[in-house]
Structure formats: structure tokens, C-alpha cells
Amino acid sequence: DTAVSQTPKYLVTQMGNDKSIKCEQNLGHDTMYWYKQDSKKFLKIMFSYNNKELIINETVPNRFSPKSPDKAHLNLHINSLELGDSAVYFCASSNRWETQYFGPGTRLLVL
Amino acid sequence: SQKIEQNSEALNIQEGKTATLTCNYTNYSPAYLQWYRQDPGRGPVFLLLIRENEKEKRKERLKVTFDTTLKQSLFHITASQPADSATYLCALDPSGTYKYIFGTGTRLKVLA
Numbered sequence: 301d302t303a304v305s306q307t308p309k310y311l312v313t314q315m316g317n318d319k320s321i322k323c324e325q326n327l328g329h330d331t332m333y334w335y336k337q338d339s340k341k342f343l344k345i346m347f348s349y350n351n352k353e354l355i356i357n358e359t360v361p362n363r364f365s366p367k368s369p370d371k372a373h374l375n376l377h378i379n380s381l382e383l384g385d386s387a388v389y390f391c392a393s394s395n396r397w398e399t400q401y402f403g404p405g406t407r408l409l410v411l
Numbered sequence: 412s413q414k415i416e417q418n419s420e421a422l423n424i425q426e427g428k429t430a431t432l433t434c435n436y437t438n439y440s441p442a443y444l445q446w447y448r449q450d451p452g453r454g455p456v457f458l459l460l461i462r463e464n465e466k467e468k469r470k471e472r473l474k475v476t477f478d479t480t481l482k483q484s485l486f487h488i489t490a491s492q493p494a495d496s497a498t499y500l501c502a503l504d505p506s507g508t509y510k511y512i513f514g515t516g517t518r519l520k521v522l523a
Contacts, residue, residue, distance in 0.1 A: 304454075331509055341498065343455070343513040356510050390454050399445060400511065402454030 303327050304403040306391050311408045313381055321376045321406045323391030331355075332374040333400065334366060335390040343390070349374055381410045415501060415514040423520045424491055432486040432517045434501035441503040444477055444484050449498045449516070458499075459486075491521045 304325045313319055325332065333356075334346040348356035349368040363379040374391060391403040418433035434444070443462045447455035461468045461477040461484065468475045474487040488495050501514040 333509070333511075341449075341516055343500065343516075345511055348509045350509065355508070358510075392454070394509075399457035399460060400455075401457070405452075405454050 304391055304393055304401050306389075306403040306406050308406060309404065311406055312411065313409075314411055315381055315383060317381050318377070318379045319381060319408070320378070321389055321391075321408075323374045323376075323403055325372055325391075325393040325401070325403075327393055327401060329393040329395050329401070330371060331394050332368065332371075333392040333394075334374065334376050335392060335402075337388040337390060337405070339387070347374075347376075378408075381408075383410050386410045415503065415512055417499075417501060417514040417517045419517055420515070421518045421520065423522060426491060426493060426521055426523050428491055430488040430491050430495070430519055430521070432499050432519065434484040434486065434514050436482050436503060436514075439482070439503060439505040440479070441505055442507060443503070444475075445502045446473075446475055446484075446486050447500045447502060447513075449500060455500055488519075493521045493523050496520045 307322045331350045333348045335343050336346055337343045346358055346360050347366040352368045365377045368374045386409050388405045388407050390405050392400040394400040415436045424430050445460045446458045448458055449455040459468055459475045461475045463479050472489045476485045498516045498518045500516045502511050504511050
């Protein structure tokens with residue numbers, strides 16, 4: 301059973317397009333996250349939701365909009381994609397103050 | 412600025428030796444610190460968590476220490492194997508608000 305899954309795994313698109321990444325967890329966790337890992341492999345938190353409520357919103361351009369329809373799902377929509385958005389985006393989940401379980405990542409390439 | 416630094420970007424050691432990775436942080440007083448392993452093309456996988464009142468934590472060949480005075484955690488892999496080759500990340504939640512900060516990572520390569 302996959303604990304944290306993301307779709308798609310790869311995403312290649314043109315500048316200016318709008319795209320979405322989906323994440324689902326079957327661990328029953330209350331908290332979900334989006335991270336961005338850049339070309340230097342630095343992992344940085346973008347957003348966090350707890351029980352469908354946004355609790356962390358880092359200094360991310362407002363072109364990025366997360367949405368949590370329920371506790372098990374957290375999606376990321378990106379408007380007007382830019383070259384600098386190219387990265388690997390990881391979804392993760394956890395219970396309070398416990399370890400995070402990461403998804404396999406979505407490799408986004410903006411051309 | 413607030414950040415976490417890991418000793419070196421890359422570390423090569425011979426099989427059978429003990430690998431020691433360092434995680435240093437500034438301006439934080441975390442209640443706990445975590446270590447993750449990341450293989451190429453995959454998401455990080457949790458290894459160990461150590462709390463501020465714990466000096467040492469062990470799991471099989473892994474050992475983590477946590478010195479809140481030095482603001483440092485050490486991660487040891489004893490009897491290292493080529494399969495241990497990966498990038499290792501430390502992470503902490505400075506204020507207990509789920510806002511995790513990850514270290515820069517150390518890419519470990521165990522040579523056969």
C-alpha cells in the first residue's frame with residue numbers, strides 16, 4: 301500500500317501555463333505539507349495544512365495555491381508557470397510532532 | 412539568519428568504517444531533531460528522532476546524539492555498507508508549529 305502518493309510523477313510544460321499536482325495519504329494523518337526541492341537539493345517547506353486548515357504559508361508567490369478538500373488530500377495549483385518554478389515538489393504528511401512521510405515527488409520542468 | 416548546516420556536501424568512506432555526519436543549527440532551541448535518508452529520485456525517508464532531553468538514540472547500526480549546548484547533532488552509521496550510500500538530511504521544527512527546516516544534506520558514498 302502506498303502511504304503518500306502524488307500525481308503526476310513528471311510534468312513538463314511551457315512558461316505561462318497553469319498546472320496542478322495532487323497528493324493523497326492513507327495514513328490517517330492530520331497534517332499535510334508541500335515542499336520544494338531545488339536543483340541544489342535544498343528542501344524547503346511551502347505550505348502546511350492541519351485538518352484542512354492552512355497553518356503555514358511560507359514566502360511563496362501567490363501563483364501557488366494549495367487546496368485541501370479533506371484530511372487525506374492536498375493539491376497544489378500553480379498559475380502562470382515560470383522557469384524558476386522548475387524543481388521537485390514533495391508532498392508529506394504527519395501526525396502532531398511526529399515524523400513526516402514523504403511522497404515520491406513530482407518533477408516539474410518549465411520550458 | 413536561521414539555518415541548519417550539515418558538515419560537508421559529500422563524504423566518502425570505506426566499507427566497514429563508521430560514518431559520522433554533523434548537523435549544526437543556530438538561533439533555535441528545538442524540542443527534537445530528526446534525521447532522514449534520501450535516495451536519488453525518491454522522497455526523504457525518516458530514520459530517527461531525538462528529543463532535547465535525550466543524549467543518544469540508537470536503531471540497529473544507526474546512532475544519533477543531540478547536544479543542545481553545542482547546538483549540534485551527530486549521526487553515526489557503524490559498519491557502513493555500500494547500500495548506505497545516500498543523502499542524509501537533518502530537520503527540526505524550531506517552534507513546534509510544523510514549520511520544519513531541513514539541513515543542506517550530506518551525500519554519503521560508501522566505497523566497497
